[in-house]
Amino acid sequence: MRSLSGPLLALALTVSLAHAQTAPPAAPAAPGAAAPRAPRTPGAPGAPGAARPSPFASATPQPVFPIPPALSGPVTFNCGVAKKGTTAVTASSVYSESAAGWDIKTTPKVEGGICSSDKPFYFSMALPEGNYRITVAFGGNEESVNTVRTEARRLTLEGVAVKAKATVTKSFDVNTRVAEYNNPDGTPSKVRLKSREYGNLNWDNKLTIEFNGTNPSFHSIEITPLVGAKAEPVVYLAGDSTMVDQDTDPGASWGQQLPRFFLPGIVIANHAESGETSASFQGELRFAKVMSIIKPGDYFFMQFNHNDQKPGAVPLDRYKQILADFAKQVRAKGATPVIVTAQHRRTFDASGHVTNSLAEYPQAARDVAAANNIALVDLTAMSKVLYEAEGPEGSKHLFNGTDITHFDNYGAYELARCIVHGIREAKIPIAKFLDPTVPDFDPAKFDPFEKFTLPGSPNGRRPGGPPLPVDDQL
Numbered sequence: 001m002r003s004l005s006g007p008l009l010a011l012a013l014t015v016s017l018a019h020a021q022t023a024p025p026a027a028p029a030a031p032g033a034a035a036p037r038a039p040r041t042p043g044a045p046g047a048p049g050a051a052r053p054s055p056f057a058s059a060t061p062q063p064v065f066p067i068p069p070a071l072s073g074p075v076t077f078n079c080g081v082a083k084k085g086t087t088a089v090t091a092s093s094v095y096s097e098s099a100a101g102w103d104i105k106t107t108p109k110v111e112g113g114i115c116s117s118d119k120p121f122y123f124s125m126a127l128p129e130g131n132y133r134i135t136v137a138f139g140g141n142e143e144s145v146n147t148v149r150t151e152a153r154r155l156t157l158e159g160v161a162v163k164a165k166a167t168v169t170k171s172f173d174v175n176t177r178v179a180e181y182n183n184p185d186g187t188p189s190k191v192r193l194k195s196r197e198y199g200n201l202n203w204d205n206k207l208t209i210e211f212n213g214t215n216p217s218f219h220s221i222e223i224t225p226l227v228g229a230k231a232e233p234v235v236y237l238a239g240d241s242t243m244v245d246q247d248t249d250p251g252a253s254w255g256q257q258l259p260r261f262f263l264p265g266i267v268i269a270n271h272a273e274s275g276e277t278s279a280s281f282q283g284e285l286r287f288a289k290v291m292s293i294i295k296p297g298d299y300f301f302m303q304f305n306h307n308d309q310k311p312g313a314v315p316l317d318r319y320k321q322i323l324a325d326f327a328k329q330v331r332a333k334g335a336t337p338v339i340v341t342a343q344h345r346r347t348f349d350a351s352g353h354v355t356n357s358l359a360e361y362p363q364a365a366r367d368v369a370a371a372n373n374i375a376l377v378d379l380t381a382m383s384k385v386l387y388e389a390e391g392p393e394g395s396k397h398l399f400n401g402t403d404i405t406h407f408d409n410y411g412a413y414e415l416a417r418c419i420v421h422g423i424r425e426a427k428i429p430i431a432k433f434l435d436p437t438v439p440d441f442d443p444a445k446f447d448p449f450e451k452f453t454l455p456g457s458p459n460g461r462r463p464g465g466p467p468l469p470v471d472d473q474l
Helices: 007-012 254-261 276-285 284-294 315-333 361-371 378-399 409-425 429-433
Strands: 075-079 087-089 101-103 109-111 113-117 121-126 130-138 146-148 154-162 168-176 180-182 187-189 207-214 215-225 235-240 267-269 297-301 334-341 375-378
Touching: 130 146, 130 154, 130 207, 146 168, 146 215, 146 334, 154 168, 154 254, 168 207, 168 254, 180 284, 207 215, 235 254, 235 284, 254 267, 254 409, 276 284, 276 315, 284 315, 297 315, 315 361, 334 361, 334 378, 361 375, 375 378, 375 409, 378 409, 409 429
Parallel strands: 075 087, 168 267, 235 267, 235 297, 297 334, 334 375
Antiparallel strands: 075 215, 101 121, 109 113, 113 215, 121 207, 130 168, 130 215, 146 154, 146 207, 180 187
């Protein structure tokens, strides 16, 4: 492992971006020349069959983040005093674009080789888009129970218990991303982010780690770029707000909780966004972004329904065509498509049975999966079992306040367990990466709400970012 103390850190951070960037930036246009135009593809604005622009898309110029240098190898940060081959972090190590450190206006106590606090705190490092292995040596002078989230509140480690003066080392893998990408012909393009995404910790050139729990404490953090021989399969998630990385507590989604259930060896990249339909996922260039970086051996999980079924949104035949087209393009990249049927809303009849508010779309998704030999995770069926087992009153605990569609941490966690069960049941190869310490899940035998102890996450947004809109963005 190389040393990154003092001037060597600056030297190390000037290495090539080749490992983490998907393609080189386009050359600047000559003075007076027109900007290069991306090719018109089906589903892109202005193309035949294009989706209507999202009502939530913003005309405000998107923020631009400087591209930081890529890592050429692992970097280690030690609490207090740097050891050979590591960099010290102290209480005054505040994050900036040129230095890793404490972020989002939080600072732990750094003493005796231990970083600890009685409340959540954040550590960030400027890094380019890519996948990274994070290894943390937990422990302190007191007993601690450590929960870790990354980026916009993605759950990655849960309840790591460490006795006083002991050390427990854990690793997890994380994806970072930016809106920019290159089209197949090399011309630059960019995801059409909504204004609500501008302050989101997912869309910037840095990695952010949240340390939470009871007396969260650690000795060191190692960050390793997963490139070259270390590259791993990536699971891309595409969907709406029931799947997105929700910004603020207590809102959460199953896509946001899913990384917790996987061991190192596979990366979860959640590209779902509030308000999306299958068509707008094309029109806002989110699908094109994924296609620009997806590789053989990766996976593409798609769950669309809640917004597609709305009046004037995506007709059923068009919905089926889009899902089949997504699968075809994913397979052309050597990756594996997976269709997830949408979870029910919390709507019950007088006898306590869930009523179908999703119209014919779940069955249409099943039909597409069957006709095209696509793996299927039937979350519609599993959520019905779960909600009815909890009952009309008990199932309220799954949802965020009086909302009947969006989940809190408990509901998102239970639905993520349903997804994990569906992965096992469908014999999807990524099942080999599931955490074996978590038993398989029966939706009829849910985790009791009274015993659910996942700590809330304070923030998934940058300070100074725009406030979230009040719209109910599915």
